[in-house]
Amino acid sequence: MMDTDPGLDTKWLGRLLKQRFHDDKPVDVLNVNVEPAVPKGEGYTSDIFRVRITTLSASGTTKTFSMIVKRGKNFESNEHLGLSSVFRNESKMYSSTLKHMEDLMNEFDDKRDILWPKLYGFKPYSNMVLEDIKDQSYQLMDRKNWLGLDHALLVLRGLGRYHAMTRALIERGLIGPDDKGNFWATELGQKLIAGSMAAMSKTIVQNRGSWTPKWTEIGKRLQAMADKMPHLVGQLYENYDKKFEVLNHGDLWTSNMMFRLMEYTDIPISVKFLDFQLSHMNSFIWDVMQFICEAVKPSVRRANKDRLLIAYHQSLSENLKFFKCAQIPTIEDVFGEEKRIRHAQLTFIAISAICISSVDGAFNLDKLVGGNFEEAFNPCLYEGEKYVSQIGDDLEEFERLGVI
Template sequence: MKSQLSGPVQNAINFIIDQGNYKTPPEISISEGSQEGDGYSSKTYAVTIKDKNRNDSLNLFIKYLLDVVKEDWIDTLQSVYNAEHQFYGEIYPVLDKFQKSKHIKNPFDNVPKYFKVNLNNDDIKPIVLENLRSLGYTLRDRKKIIDDAHLRLPIEAFARYHAISYAMKDQEPENFKKLTAGVEDVFSKNYKKFGMDTMIKQCLNQFLNSLDQKMDQEMLERCKNLDEKLLQFFDDLVDNVDEYSALGQGDCWSNNMMFLYDEETNTPINVKLIDWQCQRLSSPLLDFSYFFYTLATKKELDNAEFYLNFYYDTLTQRIAELGSDPNKVYPREIFIKHWRNFSLYGLCMALCVLKVLLFDKDEIPNLMTTESNAMEAFTMVIKNQDVYIERLKDVVEYFMKHNLF
């Protein structure tokens, strides 16, 4: 397989070997980095580098752009990859240094180790990370119903990450401003190019057409012109940055987190957040809403206040531990206002992501390649369409109940 690697990937491996001070040529084994359906726009490899004279081995996860990409996507995808390199190589190290200077217990470390590689070419640089699978982390089965433990761990991680922004912005405002100056909301700026407007419209139409004209009359009435509201919400996202914004992960769906499990109880005990290509400066409720409303069933939606309070309590506790006053930097009234103003993002994403979560293997799309109509997979009627409609109906009922649109 080594000979089949793209030039940038092979060059990245060579660079790491050169930097690793190996005394003899190491043994290199390469396999597929992820299973079908784990990722939708990148190619990944798992690489193990082992020197027979050393007892340890280096386990890498390398992600790079698909070899065949539509020409008009190159610049956008360059920005996306640059954003992730920026997070791992520049932003997280500064945030981590800040939080560690406060000597807090259990600092936010819910990201994989990053390996910076210097390549002398114009290709999009591969993203090289520690292979979390070698440490025992795995993806949750995306088609399974979510449970409390798998909700709490990511919510806690998001809260602790967001807290660093608020504390640093409060205590080192100039450093925070400098750190975030180059952060762009690549996803919101390009959501039409990514096809989100089409996906939202078609998924919403599919959903509304599935409703009963009599039994669901109220929902049909309330959802009139909802597509216009959702697209206007997306149009306004880039400009919705204020003094209460924080750095967010940006792409908070189920496959962008990996869990470590207790071997005896099979319960999750830790989580790593992966894929930071859509990081942005925004309301933290965008991360929460994206994650929660794309996974919550009626049971969790009925208990949404608990999870909102759990997020806010974790956030404010960590802000205080970092030495700032949460009532000043992110007061509860602002949190509630953000929930009302930004939860709609969760509904936007639920329309599309719920379907992705329910894809069978033969329905998984190959995005941004030269294959035509790849995006149609997100708007087609899937095998689990009945489940999709039922889940989406619960989400819409929740938003109606709380007058969130």
């Protein structure tokens, strides 16, 4: 190695570096504290813990490290519904696919932050240990209040970058048929669609809560559609143009992302995505519209839908160019895909009641899997003035567009 400064003692600098890492090296564990990392009832497929470990370093100082431990729940009795594989899917995402994406960033000298927490290690396929990004000032937003425009724009720009990287890996053959996934066409996905549509329409027809008789006719139309909707959405999911194919996150709503805010403000400046258990290859539009419909405040998304889609497309196209991908969708392609899956958007809005609910026992996964899937959804989800006032305009718009 050539010295750029002959007067600089590089050997001494090297010894300082070795000493620094030696001094920081943990030599003993003094204390371990374990606590739930998410509110009770919100870890549907995993038990999630925050573990704080206080260590003694070689220099005699103490340091506390925090990590997130995810433990997959046992779904062996429901293998046919695909639940037993969700933890395996996430393990593969972290140990393989996301690692390839980090390698891709290094190859292109991309110095931006990664869009996910780092993996420390895992036991196939029961435990996973991730960095606790709360220590980096990332925080969860209150899912009950939806997200505003600034948060939505940031997420969609991040999603465009994420999708572009997955597209680059698809073109290199590093993501392939084994990563296909088919959540919305599985029995579980179909039950989620049918149950949410049935519960919502029944509440509207019965004029429960804040629904008035003016909504009865739309409610009856929704009831008539409920049994057909799973098949219709499944068809939309299975029949798509492969030139739009990316690896979707698969479950992109408020509780599956964390934000870092500008100091002393509510302005989001960075986002990281969590929970890659339902990743699947399909058109990019599934992630885009599931996020917009389930996480963004309805009045905000209705007033800014074109702006949100344009922000996503700008990020997608710029990042596809950056990573030298062969094909770049046009903004007309994005608008066309949004129009194509409008029936799916209606189901996302029905499901969104879970995402913003403060009702105890709002959703029961065991009932969805096992018994009458309509009973998995607490009717109180759909009765409140908050939901009715925000979603009513959506239903009238879907009626105008001929979806209902």
